[in-house]
Amino acid sequence: xxxxxxxxxxxxxxxxxxxxxxxxxxxxxxxxxxxxxxxxxxxxxxxxxxxxxxxxxxxxxxxxxxxxxxxxxxxxxxxxxxxxxxxxxxxxxxxxxxxxxxxxxxxxxxxxxxxxxxxxxxxxxxxxxxxxxxxxxxxxxxxxxxxxxxxxxxxxxxxxxxxxxxxxxxxxxxxxxxxxxxxxxxxxxxxxxxxxxxxxxxxxxxxxxxxxxxxxxxxxxxxxxxxxxxxxxxxxxxxxxxxxxxxxxxxxxxxxxxxxxxxxxxxxxxxxxxxxxxxxxxxxxxxxxxxxxxxxxxxxxxxxxxxxxxxxxxxxxxxxxxxxxxxxxxxxxxxxxxxxxxxxxxxxxxxxxxxxxxxxxxxxxxxxxxxxxxxxxxxxxxxxxxxxxxxxxxxxxxxxxxxxxxxxxxxxxxxxxxxxxxxxxxxxx
Numbered sequence: 001x002x003x004x005x006x007x008x009x010x011x012x013x014x015x016x017x018x019x020x021x022x023x024x025x026x027x028x029x030x031x032x033x034x035x036x037x038x039x040x041x042x043x044x045x046x047x048x049x050x051x052x053x054x055x056x057x058x059x060x061x062x063x064x065x066x067x068x069x070x071x072x073x074x075x076x077x078x079x080x081x082x083x084x085x086x087x088x089x090x091x092x093x094x095x096x097x098x099x100x101x102x103x104x105x106x107x108x109x110x111x112x113x114x115x116x117x118x119x120x121x122x123x124x125x126x127x128x129x130x131x132x133x134x135x136x137x138x139x140x141x142x143x144x145x146x147x148x149x150x151x152x153x154x155x156x157x158x159x160x161x162x163x164x165x166x167x168x169x170x171x172x173x174x175x176x177x178x179x180x181x182x183x184x185x186x187x188x189x190x191x192x193x194x195x196x197x198x199x200x201x202x203x204x205x206x207x208x209x210x211x212x213x214x215x216x217x218x219x220x221x222x223x224x225x226x227x228x229x230x231x232x233x234x235x236x237x238x239x240x241x242x243x244x245x246x247x248x249x250x251x252x253x254x255x256x257x258x259x260x261x262x263x264x265x266x267x268x269x270x271x272x273x274x275x276x277x278x279x280x281x282x283x284x285x286x287x288x289x290x291x292x293x294x295x296x297x298x299x300x301x302x303x304x305x306x307x308x309x310x311x312x313x314x315x316x317x318x319x320x321x322x323x324x325x326x327x328x329x330x331x332x333x334x335x336x337x338x339x340x341x342x343x344x345x346x347x348x349x350x351x352x353x354x355x356x357x358x359x360x361x362x363x364x365x366x367x368x369x370x371x372x373x374x375x376x377x378x379x380x381x382x383x384x385x386x387x388x389x390x391x392x393x394x395x396x397x398x399x400x401x402x403x404x405x406x407x408x409x410x411x412x413x414x415x416x417x418x419x420x421x422x423x424x425x426x427x428x429x
Contacts, residue, residue: 005403005427006427007400010248011243011425016254016418017232017236017418018046018233020233021235021415023200023231024230025099028043028073033223034075034204034224037072038228039227042070044230046415046417047417048092054089077222078221079106084111087112088112089115090114091119098173101113101136102127102173103177105137105151105153105154106156106177110150111151112149112151114147120147123341125144127169129144130161130170132144134158134159136154137154161186163189165338166191166311171215172197175187179206180220182219184216199288200228202287203286206221231290232290240395241254241293243426245270245276245298246297246399247426251296254294256290257292262312265316269303270300270323273300273301273327273331277295279292280293280294302324302328303331304332305334307335310338315388317350318388319392321333321361321368324370325373326373330369330371336366337367343414344384347367350392353379353381357381357404358374358376375401376396379405380407381405381407383407386411387412390408394409
């Protein structure tokens with residue numbers, strides 16, 4: 001799919017954002033591991049989450065889709081999954097593949113996980129290594145660092161492990177492995193990362209304890225399913241928060257958005273830059289904080305973003321680059337080298353597209369420097385098959401003089417299937 005985007009004159013109104021992708025993945029996995037039934041409301045039916053559902057169904061999980069983005073999962077009580085009849089395909093979803101590694105390592109059967117060409121390039125060794133320490137048998141390409149990977153389920157044992165990188169996917173895969181193990185698993189993370197897994201397990205009354213950066217999971221930890229309501233995805237909302245901030249004559253209202261403290265780095269950064277955004281109607285739903293956001297056009301200033309801030313806004317770094325290009329002064333971002341091993345090398349791909357639009361960017365190994373404001377010019381751009389690059393450049397197209405063309409745009413459906421229909425409201429004013 002190739003899309004043509006024209007400059008926006010602004011938009012005012014309410015925007016409804018679908019369910020959080022990260023929480024949807026976790027609800028499906030943990031619901032499948034629980035005993036009894038788990039009812040999930042506002043599940044995100046996007047490409048990545050559908051990959052999770054298909055893989056779980058292929059190992060014996062009964063998933064029933066209801067109306068209004070609701071699903072009901074019959075749990076397998078930790079160990080009662082079944083050997084798949086074919087290779088499990090995670091498609092483009094790193095979350096699906098890494099969580100499956102944790103889940104399948106503690107089962108009693110053989111399985112193989114693969115993914116698309118992009119996912120096959122992404123590092124899996126960070127998950128495989130500690131799972132092997134727990135007793136897992138995993139083999140595959142590049143000594144287990146890349147998909148496809150073969151897993152022969154084993155009886156796992158709890159370990160003490162200091163997580164060496166900032167990765168919520170790694171942490172959650174090891175929590176899943178810990179639930180299936182004998183004894184206690186203790187995980188220590190250097191900086192806080194997304195804690196949706198811990199919050200959801202606590203909500204479902206599993207035996208998991210967290211104190212500071214230390215997480216303790218009791219092995220063979222059985223828990224019951226429940227009713228989970230998923231908030232709107234703050235990462236998806238960020239694209240239109242950025243649009244409302246940057247495009248004149250814009251003001252939007254976004255209800256029912258998750259505002260987990262580990263996920264609102266983008267909002268905090270936008271406020272530091274001078275963005276007009278308010279958080280109202282705060283409440284807690286299923287152990288997750290939720291609120292309503294109001295955003296309007298703003299004049300921004302450049303800032304410095306330090307490495308210890310990156311884990312709370314890792315998905316939004318491409319968008320922050322766009323904000324920086326329109327802000328007055330210099331913006332410096334460091335400590336974002338993890339973006340080089342996402343669906344694309346996001347540091348390289350954002351710089352490549354921005355330069356085509358006439359924006360000067362200094363690329364560094366772990367970030368970039370941008371001095372603004374700079375006028376964006378319409379150009380022919382690439383998504384590089386990366387949903388977040390595709391959506392960031394679409395918002396850039398709303399700001400650019402002339403028309404912007406984006407190749408392979410349909411990859412946005414991986415995380416935000418409603419994105420293009422909402423985008424068209426901005427094009428039409």
